[in-house]
Amino acid sequence: MDIVATAIVQVTSEDSAHPIDHVFDHRRGPGGSRWVAEEPGEQTLILAFDTPQIIHQTILEVEEPEVSRTQELRLSVSHDGGQTYRELRRQEYNFSPPGTTFEREAWTVMAEGVTHLQLWMKPDKGGKPCRATLTSLVLKSVEH
Template sequence: MRKTIISRESREEPRSGTKWLDLGNIASVEISSEDPAQPIDAALQPVGAPGWRAAGPGPQMIRILFDQPQRLSRIYLLIDEEQLPRTQEFVLRWSADGKSFREIVRQQFTFSPPGTTVEQEEFTVELAGVAVLELEIMPDISGSAARASLGRLLLA
């Protein structure tokens, strides 16, 4: 996986039978930070090590830059938090030219360990000519020192 650092319980597997894109061969990724023990590479594969975690607190950005524009029909997200109660917000956006972005979804989710620790979303979309997919994560809307994490981000 090509990447660039930019400034600024039980897990269910994603729907079986879906042919997820091999992002390592068709895209590069830009990230605002990365914990070396939990690199972004792990979050962009259907199976494997636990996903990505930010190096520090605060808002984080993950951008998938496709080598060639892609048609997307599904976006799968898995986020978990087993330690800190917090309300997180994420925004998914896409762009055909890398300059003007269109919002796909903006969503908040409250983690309340030990009970509610996993947010799992699968969005059905019809997007053609996607050059860039952007995921912005605000790990805690109250501004605590929570670090963003991402178990999986899969695209089909």
């Protein structure tokens, strides 16, 4: 799915050197371009679709080459224009550089009539002042 062509992308903050556009630029895998929040703390990414979507699969990549931390992520969808959300998945990513620095998840989901998709991220469950990161987000869907 071409997210940039079918949705408005909103994010709570972004580092100017690592804008949200990097998540959708097809430069994936370890060392790929990535979004990094400008500020430490919880962050939200929202995709507001032009038309309701059917989402079959979500693929996420997260890389953290510098800080040992546990990033929590929640994937939710809205069917009512972003008024309410239903959580589909929750995942934790444990990073321990220089060893474990990259995580990739492919989730099969079945969500129809999706008007908004929300990713909520807590960069460190332990409370360290870290910045959230996301390397890529890929959605496989069929237009409704």
